[in-house]
Amino acid sequence: MIADDCVAFANEITQxxxxxxxxxxxxxxxxxxxxxxxxxxxxxxxxxxxxxCFFIAVIVAVYVASAHKITQSMFxxxxxxxxxxxxxxSTETALPDQAKRPxxxxxxxxxxxxxxxxxxxxxxxxxxxEEKSDHRGPSLSDxxxxxxxxxxxxxxxxxLHQIALDMFHxxxxxxxxxxxxLKERLQAHSQFYIDLKGAIFAENQRNMASMLEGYxxxxxxxxxxxxxxxxxxxxxxxxxxxxxxKEVECQNxxxxxxxxxxxxxxxxxxxxxxxxxxxxxxxDRNYRIAQAKGWGDSFALLPVMTQFPSRIAWLLSDDxxxxxxxxxxxxxxxxxxxxxxxxxxxxxxxxxxxPNRTLKITKDKSVRRQAAAYGExxxxxxxxxxxxxxxxxxxxxxxxxxxxxxxxxxxxxDTIGIERxxxxxxxxxxxxxxxxxxxxxxxxxxxxGWYQDHSHVDWWKAGIQWEILLSSALSGxxxxxxxTSR
Numbered sequence: 001m002i003a004d005d006c007v008a009f010a011n012e013i014t015q016x017x018x019x020x021x022x023x024x025x026x027x028x029x030x031x032x033x034x035x036x037x038x039x040x041x042x043x044x045x046x047x048x049x050x051x052x053c054f055f056i057a058v059i060v061a062v063y064v065a066s067a068h069k070i071t072q073s074m075f076x077x078x079x080x081x082x083x084x085x086x087x088x089x090s091t092e093t094a095l096p097d098q099a100k101r102p103x104x105x106x107x108x109x110x111x112x113x114x115x116x117x118x119x120x121x122x123x124x125x126x127x128x129x130e131e132k133s134d135h136r137g138p139s140l141s142d143x144x145x146x147x148x149x150x151x152x153x154x155x156x157x158x159x160l161h162q163i164a165l166d167m168f169h170x171x172x173x174x175x176x177x178x179x180x181x182l183k184e185r186l187q188a189h190s191q192f193y194i195d196l197k198g199a200i201f202a203e204n205q206r207n208m209a210s211m212l213e214g215y216x217x218x219x220x221x222x223x224x225x226x227x228x229x230x231x232x233x234x235x236x237x238x239x240x241x242x243x244x245x246k247e248v249e250c251q252n253x254x255x256x257x258x259x260x261x262x263x264x265x266x267x268x269x270x271x272x273x274x275x276x277x278x279x280x281x282x283x284d285r286n287y288r289i290a291q292a293k294g295w296g297d298s299f300a301l302l303p304v305m306t307q308f309p310s311r312i313a314w315l316l317s318d319d320x321x322x323x324x325x326x327x328x329x330x331x332x333x334x335x336x337x338x339x340x341x342x343x344x345x346x347x348x349x350x351x352x353x354x355p356n357r358t359l360k361i362t363k364d365k366s367v368r369r370q371a372a373a374y375g376e377x378x379x380x381x382x383x384x385x386x387x388x389x390x391x392x393x394x395x396x397x398x399x400x401x402x403x404x405x406x407x408x409x410x411x412x413x414d415t416i417g418i419e420r421x422x423x424x425x426x427x428x429x430x431x432x433x434x435x436x437x438x439x440x441x442x443x444x445x446x447x448x449g450w451y452q453d454h455s456h457v458d459w460w461k462a463g464i465q466w467e468i469l470l471s472s473a474l475s476g477x478x479x480x481x482x483x484t485s486r
Contacts, residue, residue, distance in 0.1 A: 045471040084136040115296045153424035153459050160308070160425075160465050163417035167301035170416055171287055177297035182278045183474055185232060186215055188254040193220045193242065194234035196258070201395060203311035205465050208234060208258060208304060214467030232256060237265040245270045245277065252276050258304050259286065262390040264293075272298040280304050285389025285413030301416070302473075308463040315371035320454055323378050323446045329354075330404065330439045331373045332361045332381035334396070350436045357443075374403035378446045380438045382409040388412050388432060401425065401460040405452055408439045426456040 055125035172179040232254040235241040255277040271277035272295040282305040430438035
């Protein structure tokens with residue numbers, strides 16, 4: 001009976017598109033629970049029944065949509081250009097005239113001001129990576145613009161390390177409460193203990209340890225007893241630590257909380273309430289929410305979710321394969337969370353419109369297979385797992401960046417460093433429903449000879465100097481005012 005109801009419902013939701021299906025499913029299931037309760041007082045559908053109905057509905061919806069060719073109304077159609085012709089794109093996302101003409105080897109044309117992103121990853125429908133953009137002076141020739149952009153991206157001002165410093169000084173300038181609170185935590189004890197137990201990638205944990213050791217602290221290798229109070233505990237909101245913050249006797253322990261989530265778990269608020277706890281936050285969007293809650297004095301912005309180096313960098317080949325010669329148009333590895341199902345659905349529409357194209361969108365925990373696919377990808381996709389308006393998925397982005405694929409990333413709520421991510425890291429930002437459209441545009445540009453010099457790989461490789469980051473940030477040294485030079 002449940003399966004039959006869900007099949008009928010699946011046929012209905014294909015008429016409105018999978019984008020709206022999820023909320024619709026929840027509403028129908030809620031109504032079904034209420035009807036069941038009227039027929040059988042005191043009985044509601046079990047969680048298992050609801051789960052079965054939900055998944056059958058979504059699966060059948062995708063199947064019916066494909067069978068009846070309804071995908072044409074659900075997905076944007078994009079005609080891919082021949083290698084020697086200008087791109088033919090939908091009118092809403094057509095490239096500017098300058099950008100349409102083929103690029104010379106190792107170079108590309110300048111984005112127009114309308115295409116150039118602002119310092120916010122949520123602006124505009126699709127914003128493309130720039131190769132020669134210049135936002136610091138008057139109009140220049142293409143060669144001058146290319147040289148200026150290359151010079152900027154290779155300078156301290158344009159670096160990933162400077163983004164890290166900009167983040168910290170945005171939240172915690174000298175004299176601020178969070179600046180003082182972090183400094184107190186770093187000076188409270190000479191030892192720290194960090195064991196994040198899979199709550200974060202191992203490379204991120206090594207980065208955090210390097211950052212603290214670079215400041216002069218000593219890492220305690222063995223788990224300390226709960227009663228040891230002369231050790232600063234480094235934890236995340238999703239783990240059971242040595243002395244959990246929720247326990248009364250642990251509330252005043254010296255603690256650094258690495259914020260790994262797109263939302264705040266209760267322990268984050270508990271950290272703010274403790275005089276001896278500081279939150280290291282990866283997202284300035286999350287930081288603004290913390291400020292609205294009155295927690296800003298306990299938050300310091302640092303790129304704690306950025307992997308440098310990437311945890312799979314050891315699998316890099318000696319030579320990066322040219323983008324035009326790669327096997328896959330688009331690669332995306334991630335769990336099939338509710339938020340990401342639309343990416344899988346859109347992939348079906350993409351292949352229907354472009355049968356000669358190749359995608360690899362799957363869940364695979366093998367780092368070897370992931371590295372092999374990234375090395376053969378023209379575009380690497382990043383889709384949020386939680387919500388449209390969230391912090392950036394920097395752990396995914398920094399993981400595949402050394403492999404040279406062009407990132408097409410769902411726009412997010414952060415603002416700091418976004419222009420540098422686009423110009424120097426060559427990230428194309430798009431809204432969730434437009435991601436495959438953006439990927440198709442970038443793929444077309446690659447086939448025409450764009451992005452062949454791998455300067456974005458060099459930018460990522462320059463990375464973040466974790467060993468000096470805290471000392472530089474807290475001292476105020478190495479701070480660059482945008483538009484100036486050292």
